[in-house]
Amino acid sequence: MSSQYAKVQSGAPYYFVPGPSRWPLLASVALLVTMAGASAWVNDLPWGAYVNIAGVLMVIAVLYKWFGDTIAESEGGLYSQRIDTSFRWSMSWFIFSEVMFFAAFFGALFYARSITMPWLGDLDHKLLWPDFSAHWGNTGPAGTVEPFQAMGPFPIPTINTALLLTSGVTITIAHHAIRAGERTKTALWLFATILLGATFIGFQAYEYMHAYSELNLKLTSGIYGSTFFLLTGFHGFHVTVGAIMLSVVLYRVLKGHFTPQQHFAFEGAAWYWHFVDVVWLGLYVVIYWL
Structure with missing residues (x-):
């Protein structure tokens, strides 16, 4: 090496x-x-x-x-240093495209919640939909959506927040370890990060089953249901992709790849994982608390 x-x-x-x-x-x-x-x-x-x-x-x-x-x-x-620079720029632009992807869904949620809903509940529209209540988590102006309960922040979303925040710490420890040339420590903390991500996905799957079976909250539950499942579902997909990326990096670490000076594959996966963490914090506040 x-x-x-x-x-x-x-x-x-x-x-x-x-x-x-x-x-x-x-x-x-x-x-x-x-x-x-x-x-x-x-x-x-x-x-x-x-x-x-x-x-x-x-x-x-x-x-x-x-x-x-x-x-x-x-x-x-x-690969020379020029290739390394190209990879870093490519990963940066890829993550930026992912930021724009989630920004579109956050924008749709903002439009539905802060613009459309008050508009449908104003005095002019009371004549058309007198029973419509302009609160988030409603069943729509025409009452065509089955009644459901909104998802609260406790306990699973809060547990998942703690899991992802902890995984951000473990991946950072692994990064410092690989820079110090401590391969065993790198592998252990990488594995811990992957395990935390897998646990997050497991809790989210349980949350979805709870939503469908006990809250009657489905993808078809109006704009609330569609935005909830699209935002959290796509985030869960990104956590899965990030865990796969980290698993490949872990395999390469165990195979003896990377050096303290050359390990961009590790860094690129770590960047992506931190991005996933930040997006979840936004989802946790906007989806579950507001």
């Missing part, structure tokens, strides 16, 4: 450009199959689910091989 790192740090006067790759084309085909299957599935076509699952498996296979090539190039000492 030291010789590889020396090669990376030698300041090679070139920017590594990989040869022609089939992975971008195969990734496009896999995504096309995935979305075609999803579209057919939501329209109740019998073959939609099978095509969607096949597409997802294709995406996983392509990502596995594509990232495998990238890891082999990195471990082979082909």
